[in-house]
Every structure is written in C-alpha cells, then in structure tokens.
Amino acid sequence: MAVKEKRGRRRYVAFRVGPRTTKEALIGKLRALRGESAPYVVQCSSGWCIVRCPPKDVDDTVRLVTRADPEAESLLTSGTLRTLRDRYPGMRSAPRRRRPTVKQ
Secondary structure: OOHHHHHOOOEEEEEEOOOOOOHHHHHHHHHHHHHHHOOEEEEEEOOEEEEEEOHHHHHHHHHHHHHHOOOOEEEEEEOOHHHHHHHOHHHOOOOOOOOOOOOO
16 A cells, blocks of 8 residues: 555645734634644745645645634745755755765
C-alpha cells in the first residue's frame, strides 16, 4: 500500500497575505473559525503563506483563509511544495545549516 493511500493526497495553496500576518496569528484565526479541523499552515512569512488541505477542500480553504485575513489573495494550488516554491521564490525557506562531518 502506497503512503498516499494511507494518508490521502494533499494540496498546497499559496496566498499573498498582509505583511504583518504571522503563522501563529493565522493559525489562531483559522482555529477560531473552524476549530481543530482547520487546514494546516505550512509557512507564513514576509507576506506569503502556504496552507495544506485535502483536494476536495481547496475551495473551502481559500474562502476560510480570506475570511481569516481579508488581505489574503489565493495565487496558486499545487500538489507539491516544490512547485509553489519554484514559482514564487519568496516562499523558499532559508537552507538549513548542516552539521560538520567528523572525519576519522
């Protein structure tokens, strides 16, 4: 059984949000509107936001985020984070620093 069959497919929706919108504030507003079944906020910074949801809930997610943040504008829906981050470089997270390898 493939992993997607167990957890279900996912969609990622990119939004342009208000520049002062934080991930914590957006999560709080979404939970106030929808409770624990609120969509997952993957990232939110510098006026950009990515929200994960099931494919059947994309339209509801867009409406919910625009209700939570009136400045929000849906830009693109994708099946992968990579596509969104390639299309909108402002959403790319800073690369993680790697630990130095110990040579023996």
